[in-house]
Amino acid sequence: CVYTVNVQAQHPNLVITSEDVRAMREAVTQSGGFAEAFQELVSQVEGLMSQPIQVPTPQDGGGGYSHERHKKNYQLMYNAAVLYQLTENTAYAKFVADMLLQYAAMYPDLPLHPKRKMNFQNPGKLYWQSLNEAMWLVYTIQAYDMIAASLEPADKASIIQKLLRPMALFLSEGQPSTFDKVHNHGTWATAAVGMTGYVLGEAEWVEKALYGLDKSGKSGFLKQLDELFSPQGYYNEGPYYQRFALLPFITFAQAINNNQPHRDIFKHRDEVLLKAIDTTIQLSYNGLFFPINDAIKSKGIETIELVHGVTLAYSLTGDTGYLDIAQKQGQIVLTGAGLKVAQALEANSATHYQFKSVAFGDGADGKQGALVVMRNADANHPGANNGSAVLFKPAAQGLGHGHFDKLTWQFYHKGAEIVSDYGAARFLNVEAKYGGRYLPENTSYAKQTVAHNTLVVDETSHFNGELAKANRHHPTLELFATNHSGSVVSAQIDSAYAGVNLERTMALLEITGQANPLVLDIFNVSSDSPRQLDLPVHYLGQLISSNFKRHANTTQLSPLGNANGYQHLWLKAQGKPYKGLAKVTLLNDNGSFYTLSTLTKGDEQFLFTQIGANDPDFNLRNEQAVIRRVEGAKQHTFVSVFEPHGDYNPSKEYTLNASSQLSAIEYETRGDLLLVQLVLNGTSYLIAIDKLKRAEGVETAFKFKNQSYSLSGPLAVYLMTNDLE
């Protein structure tokens, strides 16, 4: 062991340090956001402290009384301890001490929790699973650290010997499989034990927390930092789970930094923790996380975990763009870092946070596919609500919360989700909806491929819906580039279906003179045998029109299929457009129109569906999709453009550009070169995409319709001046 733990440091010294406390005591006497947050906490805590302390015998599972009570207790101890530091009012310290002593009286004799899952290696004593126990200790050790100086020696000894030490040992030596797991649950355990090590001066515990029980570095917190995020800071269950996973990392890392600054923990792996915080922000639109995998749609940057993350990111970097996010979060945390944020906000130091186009590599090496965000240049204009954004998902499965949605995409515009992902089928904590847990329809619909905007072969989901198989494979990111013409991405996967290769190229194109960027989508499928190919676009909005005849089922509805999610889709109408450009126009509540223009040879059927069949409990939202279907095909390329246009303003009584401006698409490939001609409002544009990933600046010459072009880099948009020759 190279380092020693400095037990002579002034306490508290975990997330909040004694130096922080001096500044914080000063700040709560002034006016401002920090003092307001303090006052709010005072009245909340005073209210709770007026009730008798309750430390019930552990008996209930998640959601039950003893479970919830022990959760509330650690939050209350933490908050009261913060108030003790800020006010020096011993009533707060005494309250924490009294509760700790009650826990100390109970803990040594506790058996494993009666509601533990049998045959699992993760039982707790206070809770049915040790994850909650580790969380309890992460908060409680901080509370203890803040009030320890006020304790009578006998009480202190009792709390240490009967509660903190046994629990830390139970969570480490007592549960090696959890403690040494390179998994988010392991992070809570290492954070709890390591922080307790710092406070109790147990250098050995800190070493084990950082490097694993055997101190080899094959597990432990640093290994978790190395493996659970990709080099760009992406966590492979998606942003909804990423913001949750962040909390033990940023908590323990701050404790490490305050106790052992020479470890330079925030510099570890090229500042991966900071990248993880920033990535979580980047993976949001108009304040909400992109709802991939089992995400609850209303979660976003306001979640408390990300409030802590942004607070830390600002205090470490001084990057004033984080203040913009902090302002939108509207919540100040009562820590030293929180004080810096509050003061900077009051000094009006916030600058506009920059959302970017990025391919976030997936997996520990960043090479297991990627999650790709493409945004237009306008995305960062104040008031743009993040402009236009495409989320494209050639990512790995994302473990048990992953959906079978390889190469799916979503589109966001004018503050709203337009091309949508269902997210999770769940009403969080609503007892009447399956106890608030994931609904059966999460598996039967939301996870299935047809619930996504990607290709379904023969009405079966990717990897046949088998998780183990899905976890073993991932798409390959072939190309990602962004320049002044927009952004382009290409990816492929040949393992989602045996004998079938899926390859998708998408671009968010910024065309001079066009009010909105266009999304170009080229989905190429090749198979070793004839298949049925379905490519859905799920949308939020009202169907306005199609330029081809639809046959509607007006007096009777039936489900589109009988398994793999199809059983939940009512077939409302269908149509088979002739050769040419098939158009479907929608209107979203945001007042914009959207037209999906598909270049078809007359072989694509368009199915118009609504979610809701086989849903006896009304668990699903009744959203719409249009599905393009080709039957008996060994090869097919779906070529389409998704075009935002116009403005529907019934309040001001005007409607502008309700019709698509796109009148023609031509498409051809020349080896690695994709060429697409678009006619917009009578003007022709040529889009060239070079999939060979030539670097910017390397010129490729080619001819198109008798004109010579020189392509420099992977993407260009040309104004065609002479295409009538």
Place this chain on the structure above:
Amino acid sequence: CVYTVNVQAQHPNLVITSEDVRAMREAVTQSGGFAEAFQELVSQVEGLMSQPIQVPTPQDGGGGYSHERHKKNYQLMYNAAVLYQLTENTAYAKFVADMLLQYAAMYPDLPLHPKRKMNFQNPGKLYWQSLNEAMWLVYTIQAYDMIAASLEPADKASIIQKLLRPMALFLSEGQPSTFDKVHNHGTWATAAVGMTGYVLGEAEWVEKALYGLDKSGKSGFLKQLDELFSPQGYYNEGPYYQRFALLPFITFAQAINNNQPHRDIFKHRDEVLLKAIDTTIQLSYNGLFFPINDAIKSKGIETIELVHGVTLAYSLTGDTGYLDIAQKQGQIVLTGAGLKVAQALEANSATHYQFKSVAFGDGADGKQGALVVMRNADANHPGANNGSAVLFKPAAQGLGHGHFDKLTWQFYHKGAEIVSDYGAARFLNVEAKYGGRYLPENTSYAKQTVAHNTLVVDETSHFNGELAKANRHHPTLELFATNHSGSVVSAQIDSAYAGVNLERTMALLEITGQANPLVLDIFNVSSDSPRQLDLPVHYLGQLISSNFKRHANTTQLSPLGNANGYQHLWLKAQGKPYKGLAKVTLLNDNGSFYTLSTLTKGDEQFLFTQIGANDPDFNLRNEQAVIRRVEGAKQHTFVSVFEPHGDYNPSKEYTLNASSQLSAIEYETRGDLLLVQLVLNGTSYLIAIDKLKRAEGVETAFKFKNQSYSLSGPLAVYLMTNDLE
């Protein structure tokens, strides 16, 4: 004729006076909202003036080129003339003069418009109908009035003789049936002719505008003021049409007041015009108008007509509550009154506008039923988004835009519409949707009774859907009262169905200790023969649960019926709860739960429907309803409570009170006394409603469950202390 017109007045002197102009010229040199609005208008008008003047030969109908061009021209002339007054830059005056001269060159030889409706009495010359021509003159005479002083005498004579005089004569003597019509179209005509009379010194024209062509007072502007609004200022097509109808009234009234202040036009009929403006505001929730009749749902207080209305109301009354509305409108008009609003807003003089519980009498005498708004006391707390509101509609039909919805209701809470009205089936100005006109489904669904939250007998609409019959009848308002316990209303109608009496009593109850007011609904139907009775509740939200078994149609959907709107409802599920309290719980996107609790004897079937059947063009929104149905009944009383509760916050991961607090309803009548016992969270409350309309303070003694009560006034809520005896 008692009065003479003062032609010596300084010009301009219609809506904007020369005195206004002095203050406005000063204001545009300062900073502030008025100067900003001015600068915006400058850049808009400069842009338009840089293009050549176009005065095309009239040939197109509404929406066509010549129609739209002539509309834009009058707006541009008006705006340029305002800028001439504000800047004294003669380029603006010259532009207006040039355009007026082009009109003067064309107008005398114009035949009736080629696109006029044959066999109608309302053709125009510039436009297919004279309504638009009257609008043109209302704006243009103001523009002329503002630039007249700058004209060469010859030009002036030409404009007067060839354009203004002939048009005013065409719109009065030339079209007696429109000019003398007591109808909104007539108001535009009288305003145009009267204002032209003031400017040209034609006292006779003013007299005719005010009292009709024969000057008898049986028609004309004053008669329109007397008949088109009820004494409380309600316009019987509803608020969506009221804000539109307001504009010619407030425009002409200001011109009258400036030219003939002795007429005291704003005092006319107990200040009915001010009442009409205020009523339009009162008939909104969270900024949007209650969408009764053929209303477009996104219209609200921000509409330009109401901006003018609120501006006038503030300048006349100095009531700073109007500034609150003006602030929300966010638009400053460039008039003297607009300047007063801008200055008062900058002085932070705005106070909270008070929304009230009111029964707005319908019809010219205010006795043809009423439109009733009940709001809770919280409705006016800042940030409450208007709190809770019930709209109840025992109103007259409202002419051709009326829906067959006698005694329907709606409920609003936490900023959102919960118990909903479909509004109009129309995509305003969206060509692809039936040319932007009312869709066929407006008649086949939106107007029908089943599309509303009121009683349908034998699957037919009120008055059998016949407008002429509907216009002849109206409900009777039996009771309306509001006190500290809430508000109560009762109304009945026996003409909607032959042989059937419908009587509904509703209350918005404020119960001490309850977070939200409850809606009590007692709908009593009695018929001379057995009938099928359907009572729908259309809601916006997701069904969470019912406390009775539902049989869902999971693999096939069929329409509920085949006519009168029923053909558009898919039957998704049905259930027949046992005797007792039948509950259906919903969750709205606003995060609140709502439970409809119905006291049933086991004879009510609950049908769960979704709009969308027989809608081949996807014209309808796919909203949900629950319909209570009783078959073969001669008498039935539907007794229910609609209860907002709880809070669903997946972002902060908590869900509170997802279950209804109401565990029992008992109901009895004793003559005119309705007694309802509610058990909420274990506590019993007695609601007493005395339909005899005893005045507040008159005591009625009664006993209930061995306790004595004394009712003072029409509504009381008692805490029951001893109901176990």
